[in-house]
Amino acid sequence: MPLHLYNTLSGKVEEFAPSQDNTVRMYACGPTVYDYGHIGNFRTFVAVDILRRFLRQSGHKLQHVMNITDVDDKIIRNAARDKKTVQEYTRKYEEAFLEDMGSLNLERPERLVRATEHIPAMAEFIAALEKKGFAYRTEDGSYYFRIAMFPEYGKLSKKDFGGMETGARVDVDEYEKDNARDFALWKSPKEGEAFWESSIGPGRPGWHIECSVMSMKYLGDSFDLHAGGEDLTFPHHENEIAQSEALTGKIFSRHWMHVRFLLVEGEKMSKSAGNFFTLRDLLVKGHKPSSIRFLLTSVPYRKQLNFTMAGLEQAAKSVERLRTFAARMRMMRLPAGTNPAAQEAAAKARREMRAGMEDDLNTAYASAAVFDMVREMNTLADHGELREGDKAPSLEVLELFDEIFAVMKDDDADKMKAAMEWAREHGLVGEAAKTISDEEVNRLIEERNAAKKARDFARSDALRKQLADGGIVLEDTKDGTRWKRK
């Protein structure tokens, strides 16, 4: 079974496959770097990451382009306010974004491209549109796209713009435009704000043109998939289609994927509602990046996800269950051989996980398949029915799972520590709690085991308490002591 994905353009779930070379050419709208990324941004980026990881697991090659929008009205305004260049202003947020991607185990797209480095190409693109009659220049030197020339306008967002004709009398509030719906391709310079010189005059690019130009430059006139948050469907993506298809006469992107917004504590996230969280806010508050990633993946991308602190706790426990199981499998000493029941449990999990992902990236179903296996293996292990040869297949299932979900590796502590250091540098928090090094942990565990052996339980419990105070949780098993960071 191949992957089936919902396509906003057709409004249906369709089989998805790259059109050439087994390489998926995809473009995802990236961040506008005017601030730190928030949890809503990251739901979209995590969903795209899940897609790309699953495509690769399915044997496809990837050519994934993501833009960094480092020029827009807000950036230009803020940069002017702070008396900085646009580049100075955006660079720190761009770096922060890349760091945040790392925290959430988001893979780097094959290409990350900055809008400001493609301005000449944008100007040329606009000039070509003007030549074909799809764009016009207004008196102040701005350029607009003439929607009336593109009858398919609205096909992505399913909006009806019928009856809009060139010169038709509409309620125009911006008198310079031919039609109120015409959108800006290029904006003439404003007093005191940054602008670029170009072949079509001075100014700055509109938002939509950036994505058309960069996607086509690196992926060709037509490519396989374009993704973004649901709010981008209209007008952003609709406008990209109009610009690109007007120019080339070819299909722009064959497939459109839109990720639904998340809610925070049941409400739309907004600064005024007090439920606005950047990724950094959460890390500094002590939430693990793996919990955040797991919560973000736990609800399929087309469903609204209610992001709550309780949900974060639950996600943390779910991840812990999987990690504990993996550790148990690795440590357990078992008799040689295999158990057919265990072999089948692993095979089934593998099948079901794949089936779930192929069904429009049903991450909830896929992870349920893994949890099913975990329970069955644990039961067999408890009953002494697991064999040495059963470990590898179950660990392989976890590896396949983690190629996509990427939450198994316990590197949360390091990432959180980095976030705390950042927060401290920015005066957002006081001193971080002391952490115990791995070496120290192992030394204390040895000391405790010696105490246990001597049946000095008071001493051993004191040592465990000491470790617990440092956030280290111990588990004694017959094959030795396991530990993890809380």
Add this chain to the structure above:
RNA sequence: GGCGCGGUACCCAAGUGGUAAGGGAGAGGUCUGCAAAACCUUUAUGCGUCGGUUCGAUUCCGACCCGCGCCUCCA
């Protein structure tokens, strides 16, 4: 108003025309020096409400109620 999505146990959530996955939480139990982990049992005759189609509907159709999103360069 236009377009669209959703309402499943205490919470999150999958799913199907034939009788409710998974995770978390709660309760009881097993194991263990204690703990942790793990396992077992248990928690929806019920899937927003009311009708209809059907041998049979949570799943299809209709109406209604509730929540939410986009339509404002907010992912």
